[in-house]
Amino acid sequence: MLKGIKKRGRRHIAFIPKRPVRISVRFSEEEIALIKRAAEREGLSMADYVRNAVLSEIFASWEEE
């Protein structure tokens, strides 16, 4: 069974799974600068931005199919 927590926002409830797997990816300094700018723009931490970008891409490619 999946484990996680629930979090109440002002207009939504978020269900967040436990995240025991740590993934590390190497980037150049300029790539990091690019990601940092984009994450700031979206109001997210860099880790949240990377996770969202990867999972959104996977779900988007499913929708296309």
Place this chain on the structure above:
Amino acid sequence: MDLHEIVKEGGLKISFPKKFRSVFTLLRERGFVTYEEDDLFHAISPTAYGITRTQTKLPWPVFLEFYRSIKVQNGSKSLEVEEETIYLKPKRPKKLSFRVSVPEYKLIRWAAKQYLLDVSDYIRMCVLDDANKTLTRARKMREAGLA
């Protein structure tokens, strides 16, 4: 945000002789930071990229000569003969970590496999593509006076 602001003097920099003008035009059209100096062209990019022979419109022996003439700073070059493509990759000294759940990890591994990539390359591709789209959208909104 401008690409110049991000790459500044860093980034993956390549230099090549001025006789390969078609490559210089190609890189400039792709939006790279480019400039000329003495008898060399220079192009700077924040990320990895590939140049195919057909894009350069060079015959194979000249394309090979172009490959040999490229001087790379902050990265490396490689040639895939079958694909007739030159790959340029920046040095990647920074490590970015994030946590995912087990099902999320399985999903990512599965998706990477569909693209015949390893997990790192797949994540890098998704994230940089998304960041480029976000920043391009932001620039267009700013230019249109919407932000």
